[in-house]
Amino acid sequence: MSGGPADRKDELAEAGTGSQPGAEPGARAGGPGGPGKKAAPDIGFIGMLRWGWRQLTTMRSALILLLILALAAIPGSLLPQRIQDPARVTNYIDANGAWGQIADKLQLFDVYSSFWFSAVYILLMISLIGCVIPRTSQHLKAMRARPPKAPRRLTRMPGYESFPLASVGRADEEAAADGAGAREAGGDLGADELLDAAAAKLKSAGYRIDRHADHVAAERGYLRETGNLLFHVGILAVTVTMAIGSTLGYSGQRILVQGETFTNSLVSYDSFTPGRFFSPDRLPDFRLKLNDFESSFDSTSSGPQFGQPRTFAADVTETRDGVESRHELQVNEPIRMDGSRAYLTGNGYAPKVTVRNNAGDVVFAGPVVFLPADGNYASRGVIKVPDTGGAGSGVTTSGSTSDQLGFGGVLLPTAGVNDDGELISTFAELRNPVLALSVWKGDLGLGEGVPQSVYELDTDKMQQVRNSEGQPMTLRMSPGQTEDLPDGMGSITFDGIDKFVSLDVRYDPTQGLMLVFAVLLFAGLAGSMFVPRRRMWVRVKDGTVEVAALARGDDPRVEQAARALSVDLQDRED
16 A cells, blocks of 8 residues: 555566576575575664554555454444443343353453454554555656656557558648658658647547657546545544544433333433543433334244344434424434434333232332343343332331342243243244243342342342242243232232333434545545556557557456547548
8 A cells, every 4th residue: 555656667568677688597696596695684673663664554454454343343243232232241241151251351342442443443544644645645746747658669558559641631632742752741740630639539538648749648547546545535534533423422321111201311321431522411401202112023924034023113202492202213213312313222021010018018010121032032131129128027127138039030922832841932022921930038239339230130148939849939920910929928910011122322423524534435435446547659650550558457448448549540530
């Protein structure tokens, strides 16, 4: 990528650049295999730095870094990212044991903020800067330079045509009457007219022209290098804009259950990641209420397509400046609010339960978010009841850690049985929902000052409740069903199921610039790929007109261009 346009001397035109007569291969001092071969000099630390800089700013290095950056982004697409869904990351780590811990240490759940991803794109930016600046300077010089003169042997060009020069117009008639000497003069006049015609033709085709005594030199396709530079400037600008946007914007995640309202404030987010220069005090004032959520899955196809999601649509009400407006939030169709955008990133089920103590008092009631664990929405979650009012002991004093209850279980939207007799979910829609719960009692560990995940149950200081047969108690409940807990601990009721959505709210003030630079990037790429770089010459020598064309890069039409110009000049001559 370093360096400017190719040297103006055409290597295809000149053959006298080989070894001197009588010189033997390798005889040059220091040449490979020569008798005067010397050890490579020690270039020192500064020399190594210069060599490293040259390597970093080459096209090969930039392409390799771009490829590495693309490969490094793959884990960000395949694995859940903490910035988007922290709960899902936690669930993934727990489900995958040692591999999940290793992936977390390698920052595979924070790909775009990891040290290794940052190192790659910083090196890419340095490579692009070190390449674009000198290439731009050299390209500007090349655009002001004159097209190169015709080489001596045009016959070696990829595109070559020739035809005899005949007399043109009135000058030819006078030459025929005056004899051979006059004919020669007429021939000279015809050559000038032909070269002028060739220059006009090439100029109208977009070539830069340089007229010489016996030939015309022309060159076009400078936009190819311009497009190449624009492409690299676009990559650099997009990378820098992304970095600036991440420092000036923010992103936050919130799980919103049906009927709940989300206020755009710091305390309302489940997780919030501000940019380095963004203050939460500047959060725009708006509210979102989830009225309803509809999803559909393929139930008619067979094979791998069965059960695949087809539509997701959330009916939400936005309140801003006291004015309400309803929107349908869909995947990749965000709601825009004062520069912020709310994206629909996930969904699932939230079973509604009511827990009563032995006195019949309600100690817990409401929906609990269960996170989907597979494509059929078999969902896992926990229910924590930190205050039972003395359940199980007859004591009415609240706050005793020995009275705390925990339920861990699975929600199956369409319950079925596999070949091993295990309960599984066979479809993602709510056709035969079953809530299976295990029951624990003891200390939930909420008073130790250590933050806990709402999707995990810490059973270190708890014991599993057993049934009358001494086996671990497992509840299997359908909507509307109530189960009594043993030892007078009360009861639990499965009231029904609400739906929830995962929202990702983002603010990026550089999105407009990102669009401009992306368009610039693709325009430059198109120019570098489709604009041909070509040189052409028309020369009159010894009564013969030579037309030659040389491609500077890939140009399958170079021979056709020489042939077309030759035919056009012959037609003009006739």
